[in-house]
Amino acid sequence: MKKIISGAALLLLLTGVLTGCKDAKQTPAPKVAYGDPDKPDVVVIGSEIEGMYLAKAAKDEGLNVVVLDPREQPGGQLIQGEMQFLDEPSAEGGKSLLQGRVKELFDIYKQGSIRKSGEFRDYYNRLAADIPIDSGVVLTDIAIEQDSATGKRKIGSISYRTKDGQTKTVTARYWVDNTDFAALTSKLGLQRIPGIETVFPGSKPKDHMASSLMMKFRNVDWDKFRKEIGKLSKKEREEKFGETTTVTDTFTWGFGKVGSRFQPSSPEVFLRGLNIINQLDGEALINALLLYNIDPANPESVRKAMENGKRETERVLAHLRGELPGWENAELNGFPNYLYIRDYDRYETEYVLQGSDLMSGKMFADNVSIAGYPIDLQGTIEHTWGERKGIPDKYGMPLRSFIPKGYSNVFVAGKNVGSSAVAYGSARIQPNTALAAEVIGIMMAKAGVGRLLSELPEKELQKLQQAIDKQYGIKVTGVKGKNKIADLTDEQIAQFNAGKLVLP
Incomplete structure (x- = not known):
C-alpha cells in the first residue's frame, strides 16, 4: 500500500532537499556574490544528477553556475534513462551511509512519494530550477593553459556550438565533467584508467560493463x-x-x-x-x-x-x-528516452581508488564522501554474468579522486570518478558520488575567491570538512571503516586489485 505523506510534510522534505540543510527549518547561509554573473564561477559539462548536486550546492553558497549539456534533454541516467531503482549504500550491519541532499531524495523515495518517472522529473526540475542549462551543445575548443602558480595545467575557456548553431565561448574558475561519456576529460590529454577488460579479458583491447x-x-x-x-x-x-x-x-x-x-x-x-x-x-x-x-x-x-x-x-x-x-x-508502459550507461572510459585523477582501499575501509585526509556498496561488476558480451568481488564495510572517497591528474581547476563528477576497474564496481553507485559532488560544490565556494580548491593544504581542507559538518550535518571525517582484508598477503591484495581474486 502506498504510504501517504501530507502536503505540509512533503513540502518540508522537499525544502530540505533543495537547501541541503540538516533540517528544513534551518536558515541557509547568506549568499555571497562572486564575480560577474555573465562569467560563471563554475561550468558543469553534462546534467547527470550527481553534478547537479554540485551545481546546486555551489549556487546556494553564492557561486554563479551554468550547465552545458551535450545531451538533447537534461537529466541523464535518472531522468532520461529512468534508472529509478535507487541503490542505497550501507555499512556492514545494514546501517545507511546516506547523507546530504541525496539522503532527502531517498527518504521521500522510500516513503513512496517519489516513485514514478514524472515525480522524479519534478524533483529534478526543482533541484535545477535556478541553474541555467543549455542542452544539445557541442564542445568545439578547449583552451588549456599552464598555471604559473602551481605548474599544473588549467582550462582557461571553452568554446561550444549551441543547438541552434551559434558559437559561444565561456570562461570560468572551475570546470566539471558530469557526463556519462567523458565529454570533457577525454579531450584533456589524460591517460585512460584501464577498464573492465583487465578483469574480464576478451577479444577487445578495451571494454566496458554492459x-x-x-x-x-x-x-x-x-x-x-x-x-x-x-x-x-x-x-x-x-x-x-x-x-x-x-x-x-x-x-x-x-x-x-x-x-x-x-x-x-x-x-x-x-x-x-x-x-x-x-x-x-x-x-x-x-x-x-x-x-x-x-x-x-x-x-x-x-x-x-x-x-x-x-x-x-x-x-x-x-x-x-x-x-x-x-x-x-x-x-x-512505454520506454525511456535514453539508456542507463553503467560504465565508460575514465581518465586518471590525482588519486585512483583501488579495490583494496574499499575493502580495508581506508579513509583519507581529503575525504569528500563516506561510501559503501558491494563491489558489483556487471558483465561484458564475453562474460555475460559479471561477478561480485567483495563487500566493503565503508570507505572514504578523497577529493583527489575527483581532480584530473595535473589539472588545477578541473573536477569530475559521478561516473567519471578516478577508480580502478575493480573499485568502480562500488564507487560508481550514485549516492556515493552524489555526496562527493555536493561536498565539492560547497568547498568550491568556501575556498574563497583568491585560490583554487585543489591548492588548499590539508589543514584548510579539514577546516572546510568541519564547517560542512557543522552547517549541513555532512560528516566525512572522524569515521572508521572495518578492514576486511587485514589477513591477506601483499600478493593476494595485488591479485584482488587486478580483479583476479574474489573475497567471501
Missing part, C-alpha cells in the same frame, strides 16, 4: 506477486527463481533463474536477475536487460542499442507473464 534499457510495465498485481513468492519456502524460492530471491512491498532482488531461462534474440542482449521497483498503481520498473558493445559517445551506437532494447523488452514481457505470479496481465 549498459541497460530500463523496462517499464503496468497492470502488475504486486500484492499477488509478493504473497505468492512469500508462500514459498527458501528452498522452493531458490529452486524455482534463484538464490536470494526476495519480494518486499517496494523492491525485488534475485530471480537469476528467471533471467537464465530467457533466450535472448542476439548476443548483444542478455537478461540477468530482476531488480524490480514497485512504482505503485500497478506500475513496475525493472533493471535487468543488459546491452553490450555500446559507445555512449556515438549517437548511432546508442540509437541502435535503444532499438534492440525495445524489441527485446517485448520478448521479455511474454517471458515474465509466464514466469511470475501477478504478472499474467502485465503490459508495456
